Amino acid sequence: MTDAIAAEWYKLRTACSTAWILAVVAAFVVLSALSSWYLAHYWDGLSPRRREEFDAPSADQPLSVALPVCAVVLGALTVTSEYATGMIGTSVAVLPRRRLYAAKALVAAGVMLTAAAAGTAVAVLAGRAIVGGRPVPVLGAPLADGVPHLLLTGPVAAAFTLIAFGLGAVLRSTAATITTMVAQMVVLPTLTGLLPSPYGERIWSALPEGLAEQIAAPPGVSAGPGVLSAPVAAAVLLVYVAVALGAGRLSFLRRDA
């Protein structure tokens, strides 16, 4: 298993797409810092009365919008790019399929978890440094308030990577996998708004994007229509991961490469 993980790690770090995805994460960290800087200056210009009404988002808000997309692209490409080039034949020939599949999932999820957690931590800490002593809500709030969000952002991003990875192993197509994932993350949640209450909210709550917000919303983000508690939402997200990974594994082991 060590060989398989080391080989997959070698592959992932020598793929251009990985560098691009990490560059996008880094760019959104910078964007988050810029947003904090803008908010701090905006705050300086507010009258005391308007300061009381001011509602600032978390420092990593721009990053938290980009992370799920990066996670999905990384997870999908880990498996679908090999089908696109045909390199999957070589991979399957040199490593047993079970180990190869597990190693791919582990490495992709590990990289995404690390990138998401590190990016979020940097964005939040940079935000605090930029805001300094100003009592801006959320940005200047005690760090402890944001700890659950800080701790959970990585695992949630990794979950998105794994769902896309499993789906990619079934569909074997980059375009199909990323389109399906993005549609389900961007289009479906919007459509639930058209459904009558309480069904719209319930369905929204059970979609991965809604689950992510219910598990670890950045502090200060206006609460969505979620109806699930954080632990329940986490359990539902894990079910998504398990189903996607299970279906992907079945397809990966049974079908001809």
Add this chain to the structure above:
Amino acid sequence: MIEVRELTKRYGGTAAVDGLSFQVRPGTVTGFLGPNGAGKSTTMRILLGLAAATSGEALVNGGRYAELRRPMLEVGALLDASAVHGGRRAFDHLGWLARSNGIGRRRVAEVLERVGLAGAARRRVGGFSLGMRQRLGIAAALLGDPGVLLFDEPVNGLDPDGVRWIRELMRGLAAEGRTVLVSSHLMSEMELTADRLVIVGRGRLIADTSVRELAERFGRGVLVRSPRPAELTGVLSAAGGSVEDDAGGALTVAGLDVADIGERAAAHGIPLYEVRPRSASLEEAYMELTAGSAEFEAAIS
């Protein structure tokens, strides 16, 4: 050692491989010949565990490929040279492969040197020519120093230098005692490279033979030239041969071998200018064997 036993692979109603059996022994280059769509690639993919057989088995060194712990140390394969990630550098492509089977980085540099790509190790594979990709694929096959090697159409798209290089490489690998199976649809190429031939058509075995046997089997009698053809015809006919007059004064004799003809002619004092066995070119033999087994044939030929 490769053993294929009663191997069948069906895709829906079509049998790509249909009850195929053959063996490939160490120390020889075995040509795996057949028209496009004859099932060569499918057989190789089953050998490597990439596709599952519908029935029958394909064994490498007496076992199934999937059971090998570090497959690259026993079997090296080049299936599709273009199946590489274009953004990766040549060294890194071999690097991850080496890492997957516990092979050291020094070996990567060694095989790059051996296939003549040492100077391109840091270049991205996407910019490689077809010939360079073939070399990279061969480097990957050699990485684990395996005793069994499979090459699927390795000379496709290569220039004459490249073709000769591959031919010599394969002969060299067989001379080192390795088992080498090379697929091709070009008889002319296999004639120069292979010792043995496994010929398939429409998924079935057509011939499992040596290059020499095949040439003999498609023998076309003995060509004889003499200044006294009429006399010689009489002598040879009396000895039980059937003699035909070729255009240009030569005779084609069937039923007698070169030694018989020489002795009869000498006994009667008939001079001979030329005596040699005529054989169809291997290309012709191959065309004859595989006639009707090509998957897509031109309607009018």
